[in-house]
Amino acid sequence: MLKACLHRYGIWLTVFFVTLLSIAVSAGIASGMTYWVLDGSMTRSAWIITLLTPAVISPVMTYITLRLVSELDQAHTRLHELIHRDHLTELHNRRYFMQTLHAEIEQAKAHGTSFALAIVDIDNFKTINDRFGHLGGDEVLKQIAHACRSSVRDTDVVARIGGEEFAFLFRASSLAVAQELAQRLLIRIRHLDVRLQDVPLPISVSIGMTSVAGPTADLADAMRLADNALYAAKSAGKDRLEILASAAATA
């Protein structure tokens, strides 16, 4: 925490902030709160100290501290976005998706909850790149990403997990509900009005889906089943949904 502060705000602001903390602590005002500082939750502890210190520190110093804390908050939010967003489509990225999937699997194991996982791959995307170049392909990716986002519920998670591959996590969903959402996505993408250089492009995706439920839920198994289902959808002619339910979900 101290290193990050030094790096971003330089020596003088860091010294100022540390001095401020020392004054507050030595005045006995922040006793009991210091474990939060040690715990690393700088923002929360700094806010608490800031609220308690106006009586002993001048308003100017309090203002500076508030600015510092708010900048730290913004820096933290920007960093979080950089780490978890795909910059092209503004969807979540693979890292975020895998973390969320892992948490959802743990939830299923602990509480017997269920959800559906889908992997969506654009059909014949290479031909679009070959014909219109990488920038043209990027434009199509953005439009498909938008369609993906607006085809699901707020509680669902959508991410771009590879070049022309997206993943969906349908929370607390039966396979039937998730299947309906995926079918809706297929239709929506089929009817997208995508044009590059005024040429209308037929766009479609293939979807592989599986369900995850109960104490035997496993991340690697879930990804493998969804991948295999996607492979089946591609092999069966593309532009379709294939489902491979896990043994636990069908039991």
Ligand SMILES: Nc1nc2c(ncn2[C@@H]2O[C@H](COP(=O)(O)OP(=O)(O)OP(=O)(O)O)[C@@H](O)[C@H]2O)c(=O)[nH]1
């Ligand atoms: N424009 C663009 N293209 C990408 C990006 N990432 C991967 N690609 C392209 O995606 C294409 C994927 O091609 P393939 O794996 O052959 O897949 P496909 O042509 O969609 O074929 P099927 O999956 O069998 O339907 C390649 O041309 C990659 O260069 C990206 O970020 N932007």
